[in-house]
Amino acid sequence: MQLIYEKSREGCRAITFDALDVPEAPLPAGLLRAEAARLPELGEIEVVRHFTNLSRRNFGVDSHFYPLGSCTMKYNPKMAEAVAAEPGLARLHPHLSSSPAYWPACQGALQLVYETERLLAEIGGMKQVSIQPIAGAHGELAGTLLIAAYHRAKGRHRDTILIPDSAHGTNPASAAIAGFKVVQIPSAPDGTLDVGAFKAALNDSVAAIMLTCPNTHGLFEPGIREIAAAAHEHDTLLYYDGANLNAIIGQCRPGDLGFDVMHFNLHKTFATPHGMGGPGCGPVGVGPRLEPFLPGPRVVKDGDAYSLVTPEQSIGKMSCFFGNFMIAVRAYAYIRHLGDKGLKEVAQYAVLNANYIHARLKDAYTPAFGLRFMHECVFTAAPQAKKGVKALDIAKALLDRGYHAPTIYFPLTVKESIMIEPTETESKQTLDDFCDAMLEIAALADRNDNDLAHAPFTMPVGRLDEVKAARELNCAC
Amino acid sequence: MYPNDIKYTKDHEWIRDEGGVCVVGITAHAASQLGDVTYVELPEIGQDVKKGAAVASVESVKAASDIYSPVRGRIAEVNDDLLGKPELVNQSPYDQGWFFKLDDVDTADLRHLMDAAKYEAFVAEHAE
Secondary structure (H helix, E strand, O other): OOOOHHHHOOOOOOOOOOOOOOOOOOOHHHHHOOOOOOOOOOOEEEEEHHHHHHOOOOOOOOOOOOOEEOOOOOOOHHHHHHHHHHHHOOOOOOHHHHHHHHOHHHHHHHHHHHHHHHHHHHHOOOOOEEEOOOHHHHHHHHHHHHHHHHHHHHOOOOOOEEEEEEOOOHHHHHHHHOOOOOEOOEEEEEEOOOHHHHHHOOOOOEEEEEEEEOOOOOOOOOOHHHHHHHHHHHHOEEEEEEHHHHHOOOOOHHHOOOEEEEEEHHHHHOOOOOOOOOOOOEEEEEEEOOOHHHHOOOOEOOEEEEEEEEOOOOOOOOOOOOOHHHHHHHHHHHHHHHHHHHHHHHHHHHHHHHHHHHHOOOOOOOEEEOOOOOOOOEEEEEHHHHHOHHHHHHHHHHHHHHEOOOOOOOOOOOOOOEEEEEOOOHHHHHHHHHHHHHHHHHHHHHHOOHHHOOOOOOOOOOOOOOHHHHOOOOOOO | OOOOEEEEEOOEEEEOOOOOEEEEEEEEHEEEEOOOEEEOOOOEEEOOOOOOOOEEEEEEEEOOOEOOOOOOEEEEOOHHHHHEEEOHHHHHOOOOOOOOOEEOHHHHHHHHOOOOOHHHHHHHOOOO
């Protein structure tokens, strides 16, 4: 398939403008380009066909099973899309929230923000939530800025955040952008946090520890209460990365485990499709200690009326208006639709499905850890790699069999890692078909089948040169 | 298998005393575990570094890792060639693929690091 730049023919246009019938206003020379931008030139139908055909080559949750570990690529019910398409929500002008004079005209939207924040606070065991952050990592940044504000208000300098070696890369990035030094805490051999090493790293310069629980090994941290107690002795705060909230939703609450601040990924756990940088929503939740510093403005309820206030010690705005409001709409619809019982079942089936896959694959692939997995299971393809078949080859072979590849080479703590997260939305039939494909590939790997090194064969492109792509990045479609 | 004129760390850096300055890089084992290196970040010259401080980083298609200083010292020179040709880390880990040079080093600190035989045993022990 040609790139759109290769299809370009000089002079082709999708739109033609009428002749100028007003005097031309000259632009300052400093604003003019020295040479014309190299834009593709095509007719409208050619553009539509190009992008429609590209989209048909895509792997998505609506077309394929997508067990991409750590990403929770679950099915997003169309019900939430229907709610978000309601004109009263979809066509609302964001500036209605900008002046008290307009608030009476957007009470429903303000109520939705208020109630979504209350529902998330209940789910997280937090005192308050702000839906402003527009991505998971943005929620992390909000959280680390809140942590900084808390210690600053106490008149002390805390410059360090502790982060496990199994963490998502966004954790150290967020901490660094908020101005902290990062100290890495090793995992114990069983895949959980090394509590001894954590305690040894703890001192009065440590502002917080950022944890994902279950962690990225798919394991619940059994020492979490001990970790929380040790941290709180130093007034070190606990940050909960909501990446794996799908595993515990409705079963236990980060706030009850001792966490002071957390983020949710509404685009992931709560009914918005995600991946590839689409709009997200990463609400930040806080316990009582961090409440005074929340991003503003906040929706408050007085009787039946909703209005906006900004807390005196607020860290300020994290985004325009209320961030990606429409993602919160989908989350609200999803939470109200499932209710208590439904949300509890999300976690139950997410964990059951991952353990089913683990049980079916554990003789053919080596589990990375001996503990019981939660919502995802992590294998190491190190034994297969010794025979010449790498995790990458296994992942590519799955594409030919109609499955999106699991996450590979993450977490970094596991050699030749294969990380499978089926989510709660898949049927036993789908899980069985996927396991059959994995077992077939394992048998091929055992015989060191040469084909595996060259898979995939049925995709629009074969083995991509990832090294060249990383070294000579050139984005075009 | 590993050169005898250099010392090794558990984080897979090597350090070579060239009399006055010490050269630091990552081992062939580390480079092969990372896979093809796609990007290298180097420290600022003149910066004082502690033993174990993260002073540089290396990225491959698979992973990103910090490079730690094996000893205390000051960054005297960095290998700018790696910025345009990160593949040197894979192709020539002990020669053209070096990362940075340290001066103001107490060479006695090098004695605590592993020699080639010990490093080889360390790698074998941690391989699965």
